[in-house]
Amino acid sequence: MSITAEVIKKDQQYSVPVAGRPDFVLARGEGVTVYDADDKAYTDWVAGIAVNALGYGDKEVMEAVGKQMNTGLIHVSGLYHTQAMVELAELLCTISFADKVYFCNSGAEANEGALKFARKLAYVNEKPNKTKMVSFTEAFHGRTMGALAITPKDKYQTPFKPMVPGAVVGEFNNIESAKQVIDADTVAVIVEPIQGEGGINVATAEFLQALRQLCDEHEAVLIFxxxxxxxxxxxxxxxxxxxxxxxxxxTLAKPLAGGLPIGAILTTDEVAGAMSPGDHGSTFSGGAVVMCAAEVVVKRVLSPGFLAHVKDVGDYLLERLSEINSPHIKDVRGRGLIAGIELDVAPAGIVQAGYEQGLLLVSSGTNVIRFVPPLIVEKSHVDELIDKLTLILEGIDAGD
Ligand SMILES: Cc1ncc(COP(=O)(O)O)c(C=O)c1O
Known part of the structure; x- marks a missing residue:
């Protein structure tokens, strides 16, 4: 039996069936390309779902992880100080609005913690009625119970009801709707500046500004x-x-530690000041190996020319996607290297055809193909994508 057949058979036998995986097995990666067990190459427009910002096999990430591993301190828990954790916290505060950071292990966990921080602030301020958590249509904040409650999608919520109480939904990018749902009982308002899972929906500046104003007015915590x-x-x-x-x-997670599991809650002194020892925690929080990898990622993103490259290739991606002449593309949207095409056909067939063409693609929302590649992707990869996508879309009409 081939390695591929054996792995797929074992997956079916032993894994909880929460994922529909394609019929190949990934074996290695380099740059923006991954290879399956038969050494077929796939240019990766998914990056482990917007994670592998520096691509595969980044030498500096691997060295930093190896160096920390060699100290023997793979894990000590949050009970003790490590240099790696405070240095990453300092770095993140230096480059953002934040005064304080709490580290955890995933995106959902970061959002769970953020909701707890907001509730604790209301508690210390003696505002017992402040319990409403506002999120917006098409939002995705994670699959644990608190994060799920603020992810207003029936498909995700219905089998797991009842939800954590207090969640209220406004319409994304609709300021009037936000005004209706945010009031004195609102403890937190959470929004993605660009909705990823929901179909690459870009928040307007006016919407984010209005949320800031409404949160100030009603003393609610604004979470991006x-x-x-x-x-x-x-x-x-x-x-x-x-x-x-x-x-x-x-809240941050996905790309922060170069592919190792991480979440981070960045916040102000005011919010952090409401939290006391014992209020929150997690065994693996702030593990030194993960922190060292994250320091490399953040410093690389800050290095000269890196963001300009993302913008340049991102603009090129949006431009080339817009040029595809297919009746099946209804919209092209995004910013930088988070982009999507809205289709009038189900994305699953396109994703499957992508595999055949040597592309990793992923859908988002109901009818969008999303592009969230490693941030080191080049214009030549965009050209390859456009050529192959054009062929795939033409194939739909040919009944392929
Ligand atoms: C915007 C956003 N928030 C939260 C999450 C949840 O992150 P995780 O899967 O690490 O729990 C995701 C994951 O896709 C996300 O895209």
């Missing part, structure tokens, strides 16, 4: 979920920067 769109993906360091407003909390 930059788990998918943040840390350079838009060509700016933070996806909200263009709006000229800062949140009270920003």
């Amino acid at each position: 979920d930059e788990i998918q769109c943040g840390l350079g993906r838009t060509g700016e360091l933070w996806a909200h920067s263009f709006a000229g407003v800062s949140p009270d909390i920003m």
